[in-house]
Amino acid sequence: MGSPIIIAKKTSDRTQDIVLYPQFANRHGLIAGATGTGKTITLKVLAESFSRIGVPVFLADAKGDVSSIAKAGSSNPKFDERIQSLGIDHIPFAAAPTIFWDLFGQQGHPIRTTISEIGPLLLAQMLNLNDTQEGVLSAVFRVADDQGLLLIDFKDLKAMLTYVSEHTSELKAEYGNLSPASLGAIQRNLLALGDQGADQFFGEPSLNILDFIQTDTQGHGYINLLAADKLMNTPKLYATFLLWMLSELFEKLPEVGDLDKPKLVFFFDEAHLLFDNASPALQEKIQQVVRLIRSKGVGIYFITQSPLDIPENVLGQLGNRIQHALRAFTPKDQKAVKTAADTFRSNPELKVDQAITELAVGEALISCLDEQGTPQIVERGWVMPPYSSFNPISSEERHTIMAQSILAGAYEQAVDRESAYEMLQRKITESEQQQNTAQIALEQSKEQERQLRAQQKEEERTARERAKLTQDIVGTFAKSAARSLGGPTGQKLIRGLLGSLFGGK
Numbered sequence: 044m045g046s047p048i049i050i051a052k053k054t055s056d057r058t059q060d061i062v063l064y065p066q067f068a069n070r071h072g073l074i075a076g077a078t079g080t081g082k083t084i085t086l087k088v089l090a091e092s093f094s095r096i097g098v099p100v101f102l103a104d105a106k107g108d109v110s111s112i113a114k115a116g117s118s119n120p121k122f123d124e125r126i127q128s129l130g131i132d133h134i135p136f137a138a139a140p141t142i143f144w145d146l147f148g149q150q151g152h153p154i155r156t157t158i159s160e161i162g163p164l165l166l167a168q169m170l171n172l173n174d175t176q177e178g179v180l181s182a183v184f185r186v187a188d189d190q191g192l193l194l195i196d197f198k199d200l201k202a203m204l205t206y207v208s209e210h211t212s213e214l215k216a217e218y219g220n221l222s223p224a225s226l227g228a229i230q231r232n233l234l235a236l237g238d239q240g241a242d243q244f245f246g247e248p249s250l251n252i253l254d255f256i257q258t259d260t261q262g263h264g265y266i267n268l269l270a271a272d273k274l275m276n277t278p279k280l281y282a283t284f285l286l287w288m289l290s291e292l293f294e295k296l297p298e299v300g301d302l303d304k305p306k307l308v309f310f311f312d313e314a315h316l317l318f319d320n321a322s323p324a325l326q327e328k329i330q331q332v333v334r335l336i337r338s339k340g341v342g343i344y345f346i347t348q349s350p351l352d353i354p355e356n357v358l359g360q361l362g363n364r365i366q367h368a369l370r371a372f373t374p375k376d377q378k379a380v381k382t383a384a385d386t387f388r389s390n391p392e393l394k395v396d397q398a399i400t401e402l403a404v405g406e407a408l409i410s411c412l413d414e415q416g417t418p419q420i421v422e423r424g425w426v427m428p429p430y431s432s433f434n435p436i437s438s439e440e441r442h443t444i445m446a447q448s449i450l451a452g453a454y455e456q457a458v459d460r461e462s463a464y465e466m467l468q469r470k471i472t473e474s475e476q477q478q479n480t481a482q483i484a485l486e487q488s489k490e491q492e493r494q495l496r497a498q499q500k501e502e503e504r505t506a507r508e509r510a511k512l513t514q515d516i517v518g519t520f521a522k523s524a525a526r527s528l529g530g531p532t533g534q535k536l537i538r539g540l541l542g543s544l545f546g547g548k
Contacts (some may be wrong), residue, residue: 048092050085050365051409051424052129055392061424063089063363065096065304067412069342071333071360075350075383076367081405082346085365086310087112087429089344090266093308094139099256099264102310103271103285107435112266113141113444114432122428125405129425137430140259141266143445146244146284150270150441152454154284155246158194159184161287168325169241169283170232177322179225182218183207192463197233197242199463204230206467239277244284247458252291254450256307275313282316286325289332289343296339306340314345315352326354333357349379350386358386362418363411365426368402383408387421398423 047062074089076082087109090100104110116122116136126134143151158166163184167177187194187203194200204226207214211221236242255267274281289309296306311317317329333343345353345361349369353361364386371377384396387410398408402423410421436444445451 049427051426054423057130061409061422063411064414067416069305069337069340070362070412071342072344072363073361074346074365077348077370080367082367085426088427091139091430094264094266096304097258097262097264098304098308100308101255101267103269103312105271105275105312107272110435111432112139114138114436116430116432126428134428134430139266139431140263141268142448143268145270146274147240152450154250155244156249158200158245165283165287169279176225176228179221180229182221187463192466195462196246197237202464202467241280248454252295278316285311292341293332293336298338299340302340305342308342310344312346314347318354330356333360350383351379366408369399371400388418390420395421
């Protein structure tokens with residue numbers, strides 16, 4: 044078994060450690076507390092501790108201050124006073140090996156996935172669709188699969204929605220009613236999501252989720268730090284993206300049972316965003332992932348302000364709890380305090396609900412699983428200081444680390460291979476060419492018919508002219524003969540001649 048991770052020193056006796064056992068770190072956890080009570084420092088301490096024992100970590104940097112984990116800390120009078128109060132001689136300041144990621148590709152390696160990989164359920168959550176619209180979106184995916192149309196990026200899905208909209212009557216028999224109103228709503232929400240920058244998230248090369256599970260040359264686990272300051276402006280995208288990553292880990296990793304330490308620890312900051320307004324189907328998926336992913340060697344730690352932000356059936360699966368201070372100003376606050384107190388194994392020497400409102404910054408109520416996997420009684424303690432800096436790194440430092448990263452160049456260049464958009468464009472082009480060919484043939488047929496009619500008219504006109512010319516010649520000859528003969532004999536001759544020609548008497 045691995046050495047326990049020291050999380051804090053007991054408030055009542057600072058010579059005693061409060062620890063977390065690595066073999067039970069995959070039993071998930073919770074870091075809760077009001078804003079400004081020390082959750083970020085606790086998050087950094089846990090992340091660094093996991094990294095030092097060789098466990099890779101994924102966490103989101105919602106405010107930009109966790110980037111300091113990539114830079115070694117330094118001493119100052121206030122810091123020295125704090126560690127002395129904890130009975131610590133010195134801190135071996137060190138930076139944690141860090142890989143920066145960013146959905147928008149600005150503050151880290153870009154993260155992409157394909158429309159097909161994220162699937163209709165999670166995409167419906169991103170697009171904030173209702174049940175009917177989600178059903179139509181699922182049918183669109185099915186049409187794409189049946190017709191061999193790859194859905195990779197935003198333009199593929201937009202082209203597919205346009206195609207389905209134009210062929211609803213043909214597709215209705217096999218795929219049901221594909222309502223134009225629902226298709227229109229999906230298209231509008233897709234455009235809105237694209238305006239928020241989500242279109243950069245869909246494409247290739249797609250993220251290999253196993254790139255998160257790496258160690259450096261010293262055997263320390265890499266901390267995968269997602270720049271989430273811009274992403275937090277689109278909470279649906281943020282929550283769904285992290286859930287997609289958990290789903291990918293669940294699908295890609297083999298069953299391993301209980302290990303000496305986790306394969307990966309996943310910190311889910313602003314956890315309430317995951318559960319707010321989630322559809323019943325999505326709620327069920329979240330609960331399934333949380334319940335089963337520990338058997339894949341992955342621990343999930345939710346960070347939020349109140350335990351009330353986490354559904355009870357999820358909260359009950361979180362074995363390691365760190366509760367910072369909560370305020371009890373309103374009835375809702377008081378309920379949150381009571382809920383937090385009730386989730387701990389009681390300590391006869393500690394009045395938990397009262398202690399929660401009295402905790403100082405950096406102090407917490409802590410209960411982790413013991414060596415037998417049983418929740419320990421709750422203890423009040425001071426969280427250990429981090430080894431890394433308290434000050435965020437500069438933009439130049441960030442880009443230097445990115446340039447030296449083991450993944451530098453792996454994801455930076457987007458690839459746009461042939462997929463649904465190109466295939467549908469080719470179908471449209473071929474259809475237009477066929478229409479053009481048919482139109483040309485029709486025009487040629489019409490031209491031939493026109494020329495034939497013109498030729499017939501010309502022949503008729505020529506025949507009429509010949510007939511008229513014959514009449515003119517005969518008439519001229521008859522008149523000339525009459526003038527030559529003169530008198531009654533001539534007149535009789537004319538009548539006889541004309542009579543023979545025209546049947547006169």
